[in-house]
Every structure is written in structure tokens, then in C-alpha cells.
Amino acid sequence: MAERMIVVGGDAAGMSAASQARRRRDRTDLEIAAFERGHFTSYSACGIPYWISGLVPERDQLVARAPEAFRDDFDIDVRMRHEVTAIDLDRREVVARDLDGDREVRVGFDTLVYATGARPVQPEWARDDVAGVFGVQTLDDGAALLDWLEREPRPRHAVVVGGGYVGVEMAEALVQRGLSVQLVEQAAQPMSTVDPDMGELVAEAMRGTGIGIRTGMKVTGLDERDGRIAAVVTTEGPIPADVVVLGLGVRPNTALAEAAGLPLGPSGAIRVDRRMRVPGVPGVWAAGDCVESLHRVSGMPVHVPLGTHANKQGRVVGINIGGGYATFPGVIGTAVTKVCDLEVGRTGLREQDAAKAGFEFVTVLAESTNRAGYYPGAEKMTVKLIAERPSGRLLGAQIVGRSEAAKRIDALAVALWNGMTVDEMTALDLGYAPPYAPVWDPVLIAARKAVDALAGTGR
Numbered sequence: 489m490a491e492r493m494i495v496v497g498g499d500a501a502g503m504s505a506a507s508q509a510r511r512r513r514d515r516t517d518l519e520i521a522a523f524e525r526g527h528f529t530s531y532s533a534c535g536i537p538y539w540i541s542g543l544v545p546e547r548d549q550l551v552a553r554a555p556e557a558f559r560d561d562f563d564i565d566v567r568m569r570h571e572v573t574a575i576d577l578d579r580r581e582v583v584a585r586d587l588d589g590d591r592e593v594r595v596g597f598d599t600l601v602y603a604t605g606a607r608p609v610q611p612e613w614a615r616d617d618v619a620g621v622f623g624v625q626t627l628d629d630g631a632a633l634l635d636w637l638e639r640e641p642r643p644r645h646a647v648v649v650g651g652g653y654v655g656v657e658m659a660e661a662l663v664q665r666g667l668s669v670q671l672v673e674q675a676a677q678p679m680s681t682v683d684p685d686m687g688e689l690v691a692e693a694m695r696g697t698g699i700g701i702r703t704g705m706k707v708t709g710l711d712e713r714d715g716r717i718a719a720v721v722t723t724e725g726p727i728p729a730d731v732v733v734l735g736l737g738v739r740p741n742t743a744l745a746e747a748a749g750l751p752l753g754p755s756g757a758i759r760v761d762r763r764m765r766v767p768g769v770p771g772v773w774a775a776g777d778c779v780e781s782l783h784r785v786s787g788m789p790v791h792v793p794l795g796t797h798a799n800k801q802g803r804v805v806g807i808n809i810g811g812g813y814a815t816f817p818g819v820i821g822t823a824v825t826k827v828c829d830l831e832v833g834r835t836g837l838r839e840q841d842a843a844k845a846g847f848e849f850v851t852v853l854a855e856s857t858n859r860a861g862y863y864p865g866a867e868k869m870t871v872k873l874i875a876e877r878p879s880g881r882l883l884g885a886q887i888v889g890r891s892e893a894a895k896r897i898d899a900l901a902v903a904l905w906n907g908m909t910v911d912e913m914t915a916l917d918l919g920y921a922p923p924y925a926p927v928w929d930p931v932l933i934a935a936r937k938a939v940d941a942l943a944g945t946g947r
């Protein structure tokens with residue numbers, strides 16, 4: 489009899505696992521069923537800000553593979569609008585509710601893949617159902633927001649709550665639609681995924697785009713008038729709004745896992761081993777925004793909910809279930825984003841992470857340009873490096889600048905992944921031509937500066 493694999497969650501991690509397993513084992517050997525409570529499979533939440541801005545015109549462009557394609561091309565039994573409500577490890581079955589038919593089904597499994605993603609942080613004040621307040625976690629959220637933006641009376645004043653990358657990208661999207669935008673962040677600057685000095689550069693540049701940055705301010709409530717949002721109430725007074733977008737971060741979606749007795753790690757996400765197996769629970773795997781990963785620099789378990797990891801981890805699960813051998817070697821915290829023409833990249837540890845992990849280190853800020861100074865379009869680029877003292881090993885890097893800034897972080901990520909020292913990095917054979925870099929690339933200038941800082945010369 490064929491083995492049965494059940495997947496809970498039909499997006500990046502879950503469907504990567506399902507399709508990889510199918511590539512290696514056919515239906516007579518492995519039956520695969522995937523339960524998804526929403527309306528879409530394999531969709532790109534990452535693309536929502538660009539859909540809202542109008543840059544991507546159609547919602548369906550964000551769907552990489554629809555349920556029919558999984559059924560027809562991969563022989564995967566995709567059960568849409570089915571929410572798994574319980575996992576019974578003793579009986580080895582899942583209980584799911586058909587949200588449209590309102591009936592319950594029980595399906596047995598040999599192998600279970602837990603890939604439920606993350607859930608948005610929702611403070612008490614955000615739980616009231618006020619018309620005009622939106623999250624942007626799913627395509628349905630995006631559709632509801634778009635509908636509100638296009639419906640009369642059209643909103644003109646937006647407040648984005650939360651200055652992480654989702655908040656920042658949504659602020660850009662709303663500005664591009666012609667709204668006046670205020671971004672409220674309780675920390676001292678937006679983009680707390682970079683150090684405060686780099687975050688200040690982001691804030692400065694965002695102000696230049698017309699986005700109002702309200703930092704050090706906590707939202708405490710929402711005011712409504714005639715059944716619609718009228719203002720966001722903050723510790724510094726109300727801010728008028730006719731549309732509000734919440735970008736307050738996410739937590740691993742572990743409720744079902746906890747109820748079933750799957751182990752959580754110190755980050756609050758599900759513990760997995762290098763092959764993405766849930767330890768101590770045979771036949772159960774987990775991947776994506778619901779799991780924690782090893783940080784390769786700090787050695788600590790961390791929760792880094794990003795699509796890039798979800799896809800890779802799902803693939804690892806699928807290869808292993810398919811009879812192959814694959815591991816997920818951990819993360820180093822590489823991430824990029826943009827707000828209007830400003831680009832931000834980061835990898836490795838911030839100063840506070842390096843200190844927490846017990847490293848001795850030096851930091852340098854190097855200012856240069858993205859192109860040769862004389863070449864049209866040359867713009868300022870700031871590179872920050874954090875290097876271990878005295879070894880010189882790169883621990884972290886951040887970049888803020890205009891064009892070609894964000895993806896330069898990849899060179900630094902590769903250096904960091906391979907444990908390079910800043911001294912070794914000064915000799916890296918990076919590409920040079922005036923349209924793409926000064927003769928000393930900003931990455932090399934920063935590495936040289938870090939070498940000097942380690943030597944105490946600071947030239």
C-alpha cells in the first residue's frame with residue numbers, strides 16, 4: 489500500500505515539500521494530500537506591496553502555481569478551504585474542517601509536514617473590527633485593502649503602523665498610489681533589523697520621499713466615525729487616517745503544533761533538526777515561517793520568517809521524504825528591501841546581536857558611491873561592517889544607498905557564510921567598471937577600513 493503524506497499549509501514551504509517529494513516518488517508509492525485553509529496555493533505574499541502600488545497589475549501574477557496545476561501536473565490531492573483543526577499523533581490522523589461545506593474530515597497519515605507559516609502580531613487595539621484597517625499577510629488581505637482604496641469615498645490619508653520591512657514597503661506602495669502617508673514606529677527609528685545609525689539613514693531618506701515618520705510613538709487605539717476608521721490614537725495624540733495598514737511583525741503559527749505536543753524551541757517556533765524532522769516525533773516534519781533555524785554566526789536558534797528560507801526548507805523536507813538526503817544548514821540573516829529609490833541590505837549580526845552573543849568586535853562605517861564619482865547617476869552608499877576582534881572575521885554587514893546598494897549585500901553574505909576575515913575580503917576580485925562601481929568597490933573600501941580599525945590605526 490502507498491505511504492500517505494499530509495501537508496498542512498499550501499504555500500511556499502508546504503507545496504515545495506509536496507512537489508519535491510512527488511518528483512522523487514510516484515503515486516503508487518506515495519499519496520500526497522495538502523490542506524490549505526485559504527483560496528490560494530504557492531502565492532507570493534512578498535509581492536503584495538507591488539500589487540497594491542499598481543506595479544504588478546493582476547493578483548494572479550502573484551500565484552506561482554494554482555491548485556489545479558498541483559492536481560494535474562503533480563498528482564497532489566489539494567484540499568482548498570480546508571482548515572486543519574487538530575493533529576492526533578497517536579492515531580496518526582489530522583482533523584480538518586471544510587470551511588465552505590462546513591463539515592469535518594479525518595485523514596490518516598504516515599508522514600506529516602507542518603507548514604502553517606506565521607500569524608501577524610495583533611495587539612488588543614487591533615482586534616476590534618474597524619472598517620478601513622488592514623493586515624497584508626495574505627492575498628485576501630491585499631484584495632480587501634485594494635477594494636477599500638478604490639472604493640468611494642477614496643481614502644487620502646494613510647497610517648502604516650510598524651516600521652519593519654513590510655511597513656516600509658507598504659508606505660512606499662501607498663505613496664505611489666498618491667496617498668499622504670504617516671508611518672508610526674514605537675522604536676527610535678524604522679527598520680530595526682539594521683543598527684540605529686543605519687536606521688537613521690533610512691528614516692532620513694524616507695522623509696525625503698514625503699512619508700511622515702513618527703518614531704518613539706506607540707499606538708494605543710483606533711477612532712472610528714460613521715463605521716469607518718477616522719484616526720489612529722497614539723501616545724502622542726491622534727493621527728487622522730482613512731486607511732490603516734498594520735505591519736507589526738509576525739510570530740510562528742504554532743497553535744496546532746503545541747496542542748499536538750510538538751516541541752517548541754527557545755524562539756517560540758517549532759524545533760527541527762538539520763533534515764527538518766521534528767525531533768522525537770517520528771514521521772513529522774516542519775518547515776517555513778513556523779520553525780526556528782540555526783543562526784550560523786551566533787550559533788543560536790532564531791526565528792527568521794522569510795520566503796527564501798521557507799522555499800529552501802520545504803525543498804529539503806521533500807527531498808528527504810522522497811528518499812534522498814538533504815539538510816538545511818541554517819541562516820545568516822540576509823535580507824534586502826527598498827523604499828522608493830532607497831535600498832537597504834543586511835546580513836549577519838547587528839551590533840546588539842554580536843554583543844549578546846559575547847563577541848568582541850569593531851564596527852566601521854564607510855561612505856562611498858555606487859558608481860565611479862564622475863559617472864552619471866553616482867549616488868552615496870554607506871556600508872557598515874562588524875568584525876570580530878582580534879580575528880577579523882566578518883560578523884555582520886549593512887548597506888544603505890540608492891541603486892545597486894541592496895544586492896551588494898550578497899557579496900558580503902557569501903564572505904560571511906564562508907567565515908572570511910575583513911583582511912581576506914580586501915583582496916576580493918569584485919567586478920569594476922565606472923557604471924557599476926568606483927575602482928575600489930564600496931565593499932572593499934569598508935573591508936579596508938575594518939582592517940585599519942582592527943589594527944587600531946583607523947586611517
Ligand SMILES: Cc1cc2nc3c(=O)[nH]c(=O)nc-3n(C[C@H](O)[C@H](O)[C@H](O)COP(=O)(O)OP(=O)(O)OC[C@H]3O[C@@H](n4cnc5c(N)ncnc54)[C@H](O)[C@@H]3O)c2cc1C
Pocket residue numbers: 496497498499500501502523524525526532533534535536537570571572573603604605606624625626654741744775776777778793794795796797798
Ligand atoms: C507583505 C509581505 C512581504 C514579504 N516580503 C518578503 C520578501 O521580500 N522576502 C522574503 O524572503 N520574504 C518576504 N515575506 C515573507 C514570506 O512571504 C514568508 O516568509 C513565506 O510566505 C513563508 O512561507 P510559509 O509557507 O512558511 O508560510 P505561509 O506563506 O504563511 O503559508 C502558510 C499557509 O498555511 C495555511 N495554514 C495555516 N494554518 C492552517 C491550517 N490549520 N490548516 C490549513 N492551512 C493552514 C495558511 O493559509 C497559509 O497559506 C513577505 C511577507 C509579507 C506578508
